[in-house]
Amino acid sequence: MHAFVYERPGTLADAVALLSRHGPDARLLAGGTDLIIRLRDGSLRPRAVIDVKRVAELEPGIGQDGRTLTIGATAVMTDIAADPRIRDHFAALAEAASVIGSVQIRNRATLAGNICNASPAADTAPALLVYDATVVAAGPSGARRIPIDAFFVRSGHTTLDPREVVTAIELPLPTSRAASVHLRRTRRRGHDLASVTLSCLVDEHGVTRLAYGSVGPRPVLAVDESGVLADARASDAARSAVLEGMLAAASPSPRSMRASPEYRLAMLRVLGMRAVATALTRLAEG
Amino acid sequence: MRADGVGAAAPRGGGHDRVTGRQAYVADIHLPDELHAKLVTLDCARARIRSVDVGPALAVPGVRLAITAADLPQPVPRFGPQFEDRPVLAAGETKYHGEPVAAVAAETRDAAEAAARLVRVEYEELPAVFTIDGALDPAAPLVQDAALRPGDPLAGTNVLREHRVAWGDVDAAPADVVVEHVYTFPMVTQFAIEPHAFIAAPDEDGIVVWSTIQHPYWLQRVLARLLGLPLSRVRVVAPDPGGAFGGKQHAKYEPLVAFMALRAGRPVRLVLSLEETFQAVRRASARVRVRTGMHADGTFAFQDVAADYLIGAYADIADRVVSKGSYPACGPYRIPAARVVGRSILSHTPPSTAFRGFGNPQVNWAVESNIDEAARALGIDALELRLRNLARPGEAFIPFDTPADGRWEETVRAAARAIGWGDPVPPGRGRGLAIGIKSGPTTGLSYATVRLLADGSVVVHAGTSDMGQGARTIFAQIAAEELGAPLDWVTVVMGDTAVVPYDAQTSASRSSVLMGTAVLRACREIQGRLRAMAARIEGIDEASIVVERGTVRLPDRELPVLDVLRRGLGRLGGELIGNGEMRKEEEPGHPLGGSAAFWEFNCTAVEAEVDAETGDVTLVRHVTVSDVGRAINPLQVRAQDEGAAIMGLGHTLMEQYIFDDGGRIRNLGAIDYRIPTSMDLPLELHSEIVENADGPGPYGAKGMSEGALLCVAPAVAAAVRHASGAVIRDLPLSPERVWHALHSGERQP
Amino acid sequence: MNVNGMDEVNEEARGAQGAIPIRLAVNGRQRALAVLPHHTLLDVLRDDLGLTGAKECCLVGECGACTVLVDGRTVDACLVLAVEADGAEVLTVEGLAGHGRLSRLQEAFLEKGAAQCGFCIPGQLLSAQALLDANPHPTLPEVQEAMAGNLCRCAGYEQITEAILDVAAEGGR
Numbered sequence A: 001m002h003a004f005v006y007e008r009p010g011t012l013a014d015a016v017a018l019l020s021r022h023g024p025d026a027r028l029l030a031g032g033t034d035l036i037i038r039l040r041d042g043s044l045r046p047r048a049v050i051d052v053k054r055v056a057e058l059e060p061g062i063g064q065d066g067r068t069l070t071i072g073a074t075a076v077m078t079d080i081a082a083d084p085r086i087r088d089h090f091a092a093l094a095e096a097a098s099v100i101g102s103v104q105i106r107n108r109a110t111l112a113g114n115i116c117n118a119s120p121a122a123d124t125a126p127a128l129l130v131y132d133a134t135v136v137a138a139g140p141s142g143a144r145r146i147p148i149d150a151f152f153v154r155s156g157h158t159t160l161d162p163r164e165v166v167t168a169i170e171l172p173l174p175t176s177r178a179a180s181v182h183l184r185r186t187r188r189r190g191h192d193l194a195s196v197t198l199s200c201l202v203d204e205h206g207v208t209r210l211a212y213g214s215v216g217p218r219p220v221l222a223v224d225e226s227g228v229l230a231d232a233r234a235s236d237a238a239r240s241a242v243l244e245g246m247l248a249a250a251s252p253s254p255r256s257m258r259a260s261p262e263y264r265l266a267m268l269r270v271l272g273m274r275a276v277a278t279a280l281t282r283l284a285e286g
Numbered sequence B: 001m002r003a004d005g006v007g008a009a010a011p012r013g014g015g016h017d018r019v020t021g022r023q024a025y026v027a028d029i030h031l032p033d034e035l036h037a038k039l040v041t042l043d044c045a046r047a048r049i050r051s052v053d054v055g056p057a058l059a060v061p062g063v064r065l066a067i068t069a070a071d072l073p074q075p076v077p078r079f080g081p082q083f084e085d086r087p088v089l090a091a092g093e094t095k096y097h098g099e100p101v102a103a104v105a106a107e108t109r110d111a112a113e114a115a116a117r118l119v120r121v122e123y124e125e126l127p128a129v130f131t132i133d134g135a136l137d138p139a140a141p142l143v144q145d146a147a148l149r150p151g152d153p154l155a156g157t158n159v160l161r162e163h164r165v166a167w168g169d170v171d172a173a174p175a176d177v178v179v180e181h182v183y184t185f186p187m188v189t190q191f192a193i194e195p196h197a198f199i200a201a202p203d204e205d206g207i208v209v210w211s212t213i214q215h216p217y218w219l220q221r222v223l224a225r226l227l228g229l230p231l232s233r234v235r236v237v238a239p240d241p242g243g244a245f246g247g248k249q250h251a252k253y254e255p256l257v258a259f260m261a262l263r264a265g266r267p268v269r270l271v272l273s274l275e276e277t278f279q280a281v282r283r284a285s286a287r288v289r290v291r292t293g294m295h296a297d298g299t300f301a302f303q304d305v306a307a308d309y310l311i312g313a314y315a316d317i318a319d320r321v322v323s324k325g326s327y328p329a330c331g332p333y334r335i336p337a338a339r340v341v342g343r344s345i346l347s348h349t350p351p352s353t354a355f356r357g358f359g360n361p362q363v364n365w366a367v368e369s370n371i372d373e374a375a376r377a378l379g380i381d382a383l384e385l386r387l388r389n390l391a392r393p394g395e396a397f398i399p400f401d402t403p404a405d406g407r408w409e410e411t412v413r414a415a416a417r418a419i420g421w422g423d424p425v426p427p428g429r430g431r432g433l434a435i436g437i438k439s440g441p442t443t444g445l446s447y448a449t450v451r452l453l454a455d456g457s458v459v460v461h462a463g464t465s466d467m468g469q470g471a472r473t474i475f476a477q478i479a480a481e482e483l484g485a486p487l488d489w490v491t492v493v494m495g496d497t498a499v500v501p502y503d504a505q506t507s508a509s510r511s512s513v514l515m516g517t518a519v520l521r522a523c524r525e526i527q528g529r530l531r532a533m534a535a536r537i538e539g540i541d542e543a544s545i546v547v548e549r550g551t552v553r554l555p556d557r558e559l560p561v562l563d564v565l566r567r568g569l570g571r572l573g574g575e576l577i578g579n580g581e582m583r584k585e586e587e588p589g590h591p592l593g594g595s596a597a598f599w600e601f602n603c604t605a606v607e608a609e610v611d612a613e614t615g616d617v618t619l620v621r622h623v624t625v626s627d628v629g630r631a632i633n634p635l636q637v638r639a640q641d642e643g644a645a646i647m648g649l650g651h652t653l654m655e656q657y658i659f660d661d662g663g664r665i666r667n668l669g670a671i672d673y674r675i676p677t678s679m680d681l682p683l684e685l686h687s688e689i690v691e692n693a694d695g696p697g698p699y700g701a702k703g704m705s706e707g708a709l710l711c712v713a714p715a716v717a718a719a720v721r722h723a724s725g726a727v728i729r730d731l732p733l734s735p736e737r738v739w740h741a742l743h744s745g746e747r748q749p
Numbered sequence C: 001m002n003v004n005g006m007d008e009v010n011e012e013a014r015g016a017q018g019a020i021p022i023r024l025a026v027n028g029r030q031r032a033l034a035v036l037p038h039h040t041l042l043d044v045l046r047d048d049l050g051l052t053g054a055k056e057c058c059l060v061g062e063c064g065a066c067t068v069l070v071d072g073r074t075v076d077a078c079l080v081l082a083v084e085a086d087g088a089e090v091l092t093v094e095g096l097a098g099h100g101r102l103s104r105l106q107e108a109f110l111e112k113g114a115a116q117c118g119f120c121i122p123g124q125l126l127s128a129q130a131l132l133d134a135n136p137h138p139t140l141p142e143v144q145e146a147m148a149g150n151l152c153r154c155a156g157y158e159q160i161t162e163a164i165l166d167v168a169a170e171g172g173r
């Protein structure tokens, strides 16, 4: 691994100042499960690595404030997957967090890091999309809230300014009865990068929110307000027509070695139908 | 039976150090004053090297040495177990992605890594071949310089050797049904969790080399020749490898590190990354055409097998893999006419080498799958067809080789019983069964020295490598049993050519049989001395004394060994030393140079479920039954069988190298080369052994450790086909491939 | 014509930092060290502290051979910078046996024949320890899930799982 300067700011202001000072030559370190691999293979060669884990304002934790659940930027997947509020209200996120890497990885990897890497295969991204999450960032000109759907651009790119730090991810608690699920495709049952990820949320009014990743440069959200997809009495043809429309934005890369575009697209449909069915079952079971 | 003697599930020799972290593998060893080496490689497979400038590397603080081919004796020394074709460093041309053109050594690993990146190499990428078809194209560039193959009629092609085994007249054999298909087997890698590591240190007028090597004595020979040193000045230390699976049999970068150490006058260590290890060792991929001729009654008319193996840029032991692996391709069946042609085909890819199964899994996959096709064509049950043709004990199923050395039907029936063959299959599931066979060692030489110390404790010296198969435990159990010592009073010393006597190799599941016999003979020699000792002390005739299993039996009473030993050694103490030797000589004229010391025989049966929408295969039950002759340690036998079975699931379901157009492995490293984890096991894994004490080893043991891997793929594929109708002739059976077969491919009942 | 090398900026010229002092409690013993920022916890344990029980294999967080416990949780030490661990409690395989007595898990691994070549075993033991600390009575799928980050190419998964379930069962008595 190449040599770099290690910074360990104690306050958010210091972290932002360091980012501004080093500019694009700096990299934030939270869980490090992606960053350290890339430092070692030389695909990233920052001058400075800024460790945000001891920033006072970024205490790891998951807090509830009224109707909002706030996941701190240094909260790790293990804690997210185990949090009872997340399991109750945001099952797709709990499930996504629980399938990322091995236990060792989940003990280190953060939700903020997962979305900031903007890997198209990031499991948590579709989950955050179906829940309409908000990314909270701090920068030189103060704090800013970014709707999750406006956060992802393409692989490795977000709308975050290079001088900004994600401080938290906010999830609005559901206002109506809803159920959700996260599904994925991998090459083996043990931990693996997904070739398709998909989260689905169905609410009591029949609205279905589907979000999927790993089949294009960024994760995609699609919403069915018509109620057809979630209507078990609707014909198969009608439902698959709706699903087709929702999945139309998928454009998997032909260059990937993990799965062919043909297979990914087919699996996206299979996962879509299965996810709706599971969500409906969960909704019915309360 | 003693709780720790032969046949007991005795605790593993070296086990304590393995669970406390004290076991010192090569990378854990540090020498004072050592330098850290790093290889310099190019970003392409085949290239003409125009120039190498190490100046910038030498300027990095802490760098002490940078070496290129020009710094080596000229012409650049070459080595290899079969052909001396591999240069110590690429000379003039690289032949595969990852082949080193230079190396640096520095005071720290950081400095070595930084310096390696600074070595400036000007090169020109050259046309290269990465596939069987590419290599066989008459216009293909030659991988191996024809000058290295004088007098070889194939020198103008990329076919290194063609191996033919035949009996009967295949072309004249009438058959009622002929089934012909082509099967492929992917390029996979050993992926021992311990990457290869080497340390070399100048030592007076010679050299000491630490290596993760399986064959320390073979390495000693290679180094002595390359360095122009007598064997006595080359010491190879081979600590227990952290898994090897064949990938650590032969020299890789030891010669380079030795030259560097001699040049630097200091110890030099090179610990490969996992990625570098992937570029250093792999299994040959293969394309196998099988034509099976059957009579209507379900007996064989003929087998006709053409197996092309894609080996790498240097032969390593790969051509032997091809000849020995393809040789028993037709399986343990009564076949009146057979023809097997195995070809080793060179390519600009990392050199393939030995890998558990040694060339057999490739042909086994094809032939066993084709036998299933034949059974289907005849309307005969796949188990029934196999049983009808299976060689009976003593039957020479390959006319010029060791006859069937086991009651194999027992093994097959046990597997069938355990999977519930013939019972109704639950909906959505299918069953498959296949048989694997592999020739044991064809030649061999092992020496052992056993020392019975004055207090009755024992030291065994044996040159075998214990890479996880548990040879230490086996030898200790044999010595404990024969000399009457408690198992924890037996120490087994291995892995140092300055300390242990010669052993040819640790491969082909040979060690329990060959070295085990040498150890047994050494113990028997000590027993002879004890007899003489007892005769002297008691003043009776030696012939009236029997020493057996730790007891000295006199005509009128029995004495413990220790009793005789104490009195016999007297006040000066001392020890009794026994030497044992086990040879398996070459047999001139035999196609493999020697007949099989034993056959490894396994039957695998699986029950699988297929998710037709996704192609996911769930192994509901996996049964593996091996004929082991006699399990000296059933605990270790089980672990080896189950480990081999799971490793077999790797190439069956998920493993393969994926290359880009330039011959680079795209899934280089652990992120995209997938092997089974604890979550990828069959829901039930059931292993059984058959013991008839009919092996040539101590107490009737045969070799094992590879058998349970041989026929996993055809058994799984048969179950998948039975469950879903998916016809798959290319491994691995990834979900995507199964899905393709179900949705666009051939789908048959 | 292609050229390898020379595309690197001289490390020194980049103003890289020298060693940074940190404190670690390793296997219960306080250690004060100076570490380079780009050295991982694995580097420091193996090279500076001579604790070679944690192994180096994939260096990408896939194999788990480098698994150690940091503040009671398993991590892949190859993916943790040593400086990050400043102030942490670290448990390595060398710390499992107390006063020369094997832990119950270590014993069970031996009894079941779980250690073959042994290279993955330190990591397996630490993952197993962390699992049982958090969940003393895991089910078989829970064990398999918890251990999936520790590859064993000898594939002693059945034996490892049996050892863990054995220890769990005893704990319940």
Ligand code: FES
Binding pocket: C055, C056, C057, C058, C059, C060, C061, C062, C063, C064, C065, C066, C067, C076, C077, C078, C079
């Ligand atoms: S070496 Fe750290 S996970 Fe493989």
Ligand code: FES
Binding pocket: B193, B242, B243, B468, C114, C115, C116, C117, C118, C119, C120, C121, C151, C152, C153, C154, C155, C156
């Ligand atoms: S015991 Fe060999 S890798 Fe696990």
